[in-house]
Amino acid sequence: MSNRVLIIGAGGVGRVVTHKCTQAPGTFGAVCLASRSREKCETIAQSLNVPIRTAQVNAESAPEVVRLIRDFEPVLVVHVALPYQNLAIMEACLETGVHYLDTANYESRELAHFEYRQQWDYHERYRRRGITALLGSGFDPGVTNVFCAWARKELFDRIDQIDILDCNDGDHGLPFATNFNVEINLREITAPGRWWEQGQWHTCDPLSRELTFEFPGIGPRKAYLTYHEELESLSRHFPEVQRLRFWMTFSDSYRNALDVLQNVGLTRIDPVDYEGRPVVPVQFLKSLLPDPVAVSERYQGKTSIGCLIAGEAKGRQKRVFIHAPCDHQASFREVGMNAVAYTAGVPAATGAKMILDGKWSSPGVFNLEELDPEPFLAALPEFGLPWKVQETVSDASAERTSQPAAGKE
Amino acid sequence: MANVLIIGAGGVGHVVAHKCAQHRDLFHTICLASRTIEKCRAIAKGIGGPLQIEAVDADRSDAVSALIRRCDADVLINVATPYQNLAVMEACVQTGIHYVDTSLDDERDWVKYDYSDQWAFHPRFQKAGTTGVLSIGFDPGVVNVYCAWAQKHLFDQIDTIDMIDCNAGNTNRKFATNFDPETNLREILADVIAYEDGAFRTSPALETRRTFHFPGIGARETYLMTHEEVLTVARFIPGVRNVRFWMAFNDEYLRHLRVLRDIGLTSIEPVLHEGHPVVPIKFLKCLLPNPADLASESQGITCIGCLIEGRKDDRPRKVFVYNNCRHEDCFREVGSQAISYTTGAPAVLAARLVLSGAWSEPGVYNPEQLDPDPFMEEIGNMGLPWKVNEL
Numbered sequence: 001m002s003n004r005v006l007i008i009g010a011g012g013v014g015r016v017v018t019h020k021c022t023q024a025p026g027t028f029g030a031v032c033l034a035s036r037s038r039e040k041c042e043t044i045a046q047s048l049n050v051p052i053r054t055a056q057v058n059a060e061s062a063p064e065v066v067r068l069i070r071d072f073e074p075v076l077v078v079h080v081a082l083p084y085q086n087l088a089i090m091e092a093c094l095e096t097g098v099h100y101l102d103t104a105n106y107e108s109r110e111l112a113h114f115e116y117r118q119q120w121d122y123h124e125r126y127r128r129r130g131i132t133a134l135l136g137s138g139f140d141p142g143v144t145n146v147f148c149a150w151a152r153k154e155l156f157d158r159i160d161q162i163d164i165l166d167c168n169d170g171d172h173g174l175p176f177a178t179n180f181n182v183e184i185n186l187r188e189i190t191a192p193g194r195w196w197e198q199g200q201w202h203t204c205d206p207l208s209r210e211l212t213f214e215f216p217g218i219g220p221r222k223a224y225l226t227y228h229e230e231l232e233s234l235s236r237h238f239p240e241v242q243r244l245r246f247w248m249t250f251s252d253s254y255r256n257a258l259d260v261l262q263n264v265g266l267t268r269i270d271p272v273d274y275e276g277r278p279v280v281p282v283q284f285l286k287s288l289l290p291d292p293v294a295v296s297e298r299y300q301g302k303t304s305i306g307c308l309i310a311g312e313a314k315g316r317q318k319r320v321f322i323h324a325p326c327d328h329q330a331s332f333r334e335v336g337m338n339a340v341a342y343t344a345g346v347p348a349a350t351g352a353k354m355i356l357d358g359k360w361s362s363p364g365v366f367n368l369e370e371l372d373p374e375p376f377l378a379a380l381p382e383f384g385l386p387w388k389v390q391e392t393v394s395d396a397s398a399e400r401t402s403q404p405a406a407g408k409e
Numbered sequence: 410m411a412n413v414l415i416i417g418a419g420g421v422g423h424v425v426a427h428k429c430a431q432h433r434d435l436f437h438t439i440c441l442a443s444r445t446i447e448k449c450r451a452i453a454k455g456i457g458g459p460l461q462i463e464a465v466d467a468d469r470s471d472a473v474s475a476l477i478r479r480c481d482a483d484v485l486i487n488v489a490t491p492y493q494n495l496a497v498m499e500a501c502v503q504t505g506i507h508y509v510d511t512s513l514d515d516e517r518d519w520v521k522y523d524y525s526d527q528w529a530f531h532p533r534f535q536k537a538g539t540t541g542v543l544s545i546g547f548d549p550g551v552v553n554v555y556c557a558w559a560q561k562h563l564f565d566q567i568d569t570i571d572m573i574d575c576n577a578g579n580t581n582r583k584f585a586t587n588f589d590p591e592t593n594l595r596e597i598l599a600d601v602i603a604y605e606d607g608a609f610r611t612s613p614a615l616e617t618r619r620t621f622h623f624p625g626i627g628a629r630e631t632y633l634m635t636h637e638e639v640l641t642v643a644r645f646i647p648g649v650r651n652v653r654f655w656m657a658f659n660d661e662y663l664r665h666l667r668v669l670r671d672i673g674l675t676s677i678e679p680v681l682h683e684g685h686p687v688v689p690i691k692f693l694k695c696l697l698p699n700p701a702d703l704a705s706e707s708q709g710i711t712c713i714g715c716l717i718e719g720r721k722d723d724r725p726r727k728v729f730v731y732n733n734c735r736h737e738d739c740f741r742e743v744g745s746q747a748i749s750y751t752t753g754a755p756a757v758l759a760a761r762l763v764l765s766g767a768w769s770e771p772g773v774y775n776p777e778q779l780d781p782d783p784f785m786e787e788i789g790n791m792g793l794p795w796k797v798n799e800l
Contacts, residue, residue: 175671260668263583265696272695274687284692287682288673 002029003356006074006098008059008089009081010035012296012337013103013138015044016345017080017352019335020383022050027353032072034059035081047336059085065092074098078352080345083107083114083184090122090133099131099355103138103348104184105229110269116232120365127364134360135367137351138344139324140166140246140305141230142368143380143387147307147322148234150373155320155389159311160242162234165321167249168340169218170301170328176257177295186267186282189248189258194227196235196244207255211247215304216390217325223247233367261285296338299328303339324380324387334384346383353379410437411764414482416467416497417489418443420588420701420745421511421546423452424753425486427743428791430456435761440480442467443489455744467493473500482506484760488753491515491592495526498541502533507763508773511546511756512592513637522602524640524775531773541773545759546752547732548574548654548713549638550776551788555715555730555795556642558781563728563797567719568650570642575657576748577626578709578736582698584665587748590694594675597656597666599635604643604652615663619655623712624798625733631655641775669693700748707736707746716800727800732793742792751793758784758791 005028007017014033021028033041034055041054053072058064059081069077069092076099079089086106093100105114119135126133136142144164152159178185193204209225228246235244250258261267266285271278306323324343331342351368354360359375368376380387413436415425422441429436441449442463449462465476467489477485477500484507487497494514501508515521527543534541544550552572560567576587586593601612617633636654643652658666669675674693679686714731732751739750759776762768767783776784788795 176668256664257668257672260584260665261672263665264669264693266674268696274692274695277685279682279687279692279695281692281696284680284682284687285672287680287687288689 003027003076004029004072004074005031005076005078005352005356006069006072007031007033007078007080008035008057008065008085009079010037010040010044011080012341013080013345013348015047015337016331016335016341017078017348018044018052019048020346020349021078021352022048022052024349024353024383025050027356032068032074034068060088062088062091062095065089066095069093069096069098076101076352076355078348079103080348084109087118090119093131093133094122094125094129097129097131100126100133101137101348101351101355102135103142103344105136105141105232107184107187114229116229116367123365130363132355132361132363133365134351134355135365136230136233137348137368139347140164140228141233142344142347142351143324143385144305144307145230145234145367145369146373146376147387148238148309149369149371150377151307151309151320151322152238153373156309156311156313156318158240159238159309161310162238162241162244163308164228164230164246164306165213165215165223165308165323166247166303166305167213167215167218167221167223168303169215169221169249170299170303170338170340172295172298172300174290174295174298176254177290186258186261186285187269188228189224189226189250190262190267191227193225194231195225195246196231196241198242207250213247213308216321216323216388218302218304221249223249230367234369237367237369296328296332296336296341299332299338302327303343305343319391321390322387323390324385326385343385346385347380350376350379350383353383411435411483412438412440412481413760414440414442414477414480414485416442416465416473416485416487416493418445418448418452419488420704420749421488421753421756422448423701424739424743424745424749425488425757426452426456426460427745428754428757429486429760430458430460432757432761433458435764438480440476440482442476468496470496470499470503473497474504477501477504477506484509484764486510486756486760488756490589498527498530501539501541502530502537505537505539507539507760508534508541509545509756509759509763510543511550511752512544513549515592515595522599522635522637522640524637528773534773535771538771540763540769540771542759542763542768542779543773543775544637544641545755545776547755547793548572548636549641550752550755550759551732551793551795552713552715553638553642553776554779554781554784554788556646556717557777557779558785559715559717559728559730560646561781564717564719564721564726565723566648567646567717568648569718570646570649570652571621571655571716572636572638572642572653572714573621573623573631573655573657573716574711574713575621575623575626575629575631576709576711577623577629577657578707578711578747580698580703580708581706582703584662585698585703586700588700588752590697590700591690594666594669594690594693595677596635597658598670598675601633602635602639603633603654604639604649607650609643615658615667621655621657621716623657624729624731624796625710626712629657631657642777645775645777700746704736704740704744704746704749707740710735711747711751713751729798729800730795731798732795734793739792754791754793755788758787761787
């Protein structure tokens with residue numbers, strides 16, 4: 001039986017995954033790309049060197065996904081559409097006995113909140129069905145989780161602190177644009193900051209804590225404490241770690257624009273009446289802003305995402321930054337998308353390879369740090385993301401708090 | 410005794426209705442009409458004595474004509490949106506009644522900035538024996554009269570007029586506009602037209618700055634802006650070389666405005682959203698506070714006036730003619746903030762002068778074309794006293 005793969009989602013990440021899967025015919029069999037808009041699938045199909053199937057599907061409907069799976073008969077579904085659809089697709093995979101992979105945590109449309117509980121709840125059923133679900137196999141979450149697992153296995157006797165640092169130093173020359181789906185992006189960064197320390201969750205006002213970090217190949221950049229979904233799974237799977245945080249860089253002009261949009265209510269997710277019809281402000285903003293795919297071509301510069309890990313090795317304090325740099329223009333030349341989509345799509349293809357090659361074959365629902373990091377990190381550069389370990393880096397604890405609003409949850 | 414018809418039930422309509430009700434010696438019956446009758450009803454509730462309310466689509470001159478006949482109006486005060494001026498003027502000329510408005514007519518889908526269409530009514534008003542007073546709010550309006558009055562009494566020759574406008578008031582909101590957000594943002598972001606060295610010159614919005622000292626407020630940074638009185642004052646004040654309009658904005662206001670503009674939220678071009686066209690600036694208006702709702706929380710004062718330079722008796726002269734108005738006082742008197750108040754009160758005085766015969770020349774006029782004296786005598790009683798500082 002050939003390793004057929006069904007990819008759901010034809011945005012920027014879907015484009016990268018489809019390119020990467022079709023670049024590795026030894027691992028991947030026939031590919032079907034499905035999305036709400038078949039036209040978007042066709043556009044991607046035309047950019048490939050090999051033929052693929054395309055299909056139209058409403059991924060929020062499990063029965064529709066089941067029908068598509070029965071028709072195409074894949075061994076794995078790679079879900080890179082919206083996080084609102086995770087549960088419906090997981091349900092369809094369970095029913096049909098097909099492996100599942102996604103890149104972002106489930107979220108409901110109505111509530112800007114994400115947690116793994118509903119997806120973790122599938123573990124026993126997946127285990128009994130003999131299939132594997134990989135949750136969060138993008139870059140962050142995804143590669144960052146694998147970096148942590150690898151550091152624990154290979155570099156440290158004890159890990160004390162993990163700071164995940166995400167820098168997009170690209171410039172698109174536009175007044176304001178988001179790196180991926182506008183709505184998801186804004187939901188993420190307008191939420192309160194949240195981190196794990198001494199066995200408890202702590203919160204602070206959105207973007208109220210910042211630090212400056214010297215990103216290799218980029219330089220010093222200001223990053224803000226943000227809640228990101230891998231903190232939840234890492235806090236569960238690294239109970240020994242004292243402090244876990246996530247930081248993301250935003251330029252001053254991005255922050256300024258975001259602040260204004262919030263002040264006037266454009267990031268609201270509840271509908272307002274516009275000439276007798278309900279319009280959700282953040283969705284209208286999405287219609288107004290440049291499409292992330294269109295922004296892609298204009299992007300210059302690099303991204304750098306990695307884990308700053310501190311702890312003890314052989315009786316000595318140790319601090320490393322494990323990271324993978326990526327260049328926007330190089331990514332665009334290769335697959336027609338910028339580094340933000342590239343860094344999310346390449347690990348999805350790498351995770352898919354782990355399942356198809358049988359390297360990660362335990363049945364059940366897993367976050368990436370629970371699995372053997374070696375084969376994944378060996379395959380990642382082959383798929384286009386070489387990674388590096390930088391020893392003795394500067395301390396990330398020199399952060400500033402712009403508002404003394406931090407508190408325990 | 411005469412009957413007045415007010416069209417428009419926004420913040421300015423609210424003030425005009427209250428001011429007319431304060432002058433029942435002249436206004437026998439008062440009718441307030443708007444597209445949305447609930448807005449008229451809400452205003453009527455706060456007014457002592459009878460007030461007729463009506464629903465009207467002011468884009469249709471036949472509907473306005475029918476309403477004029479129904480309420481037997483002698484004068485119409487148009488304080489709806491500026492897109493309706495021409496239809497309303499048409500109704501006035503057809504029914505033979507006087508007309509007053511507070512801003513230049515405009516088009517919904519492009520910015521016009523030209524009085525030609527309103528001036529074209531001049532011979533028809535002359536023939537009907539009625540008067541149309543155009544743009545008699547505060548600015549345009551009172552400032553135009555200040556210029557005419559200075560020309561008549563203070564100067565032999567005026568060289569330069571800088572009209573300056575500062576709202577130093579505060580609200581509890583992070584970002585709010587002084588009046589209708591759509592009209593306000595359009596004018597602030599329009600290319601600037603100023604009259605300098607005897608010619609109209611265009612420059613980009615929000616770039617030319619100057620600091621002025623505002624009495625009662627202090628020094629404030631202002632920006633050169635397009636405003637309709639520049640067009641008419643440059644034309645009707647003989648020999649003037651420079652006519653400019655400056656408005657004070659604080660940094661927070663500008664920061665918001667620039668982002669909204671850069672992202673495209675102030676655009677009047679429809680964007681396709683979920684299969685339907687949505688005009689960004691109209692959608693933004695749905696999100697921003699309704700200026701009328703800010704009346705109770707507005708605090709502080711406004712200062713609007715004309716800084717005029719020229720010669721008198723062969724010597725250079727420089728004066729500042731201005732008004733200070735306090736938001737809280739306006740709220741106590743009529744339940745409005747100062748921006749609506751300073752726009753509505755002059756329109757009521759203009760209607761009064763037209764009816765009393767002081768401004769009764771048939772035809773269509775901008776305020777500076779009319780005799781400033783009766784207006785300057787009465788405007789203080791209407792709530793907007795003025796001062797002259799010799800500089």
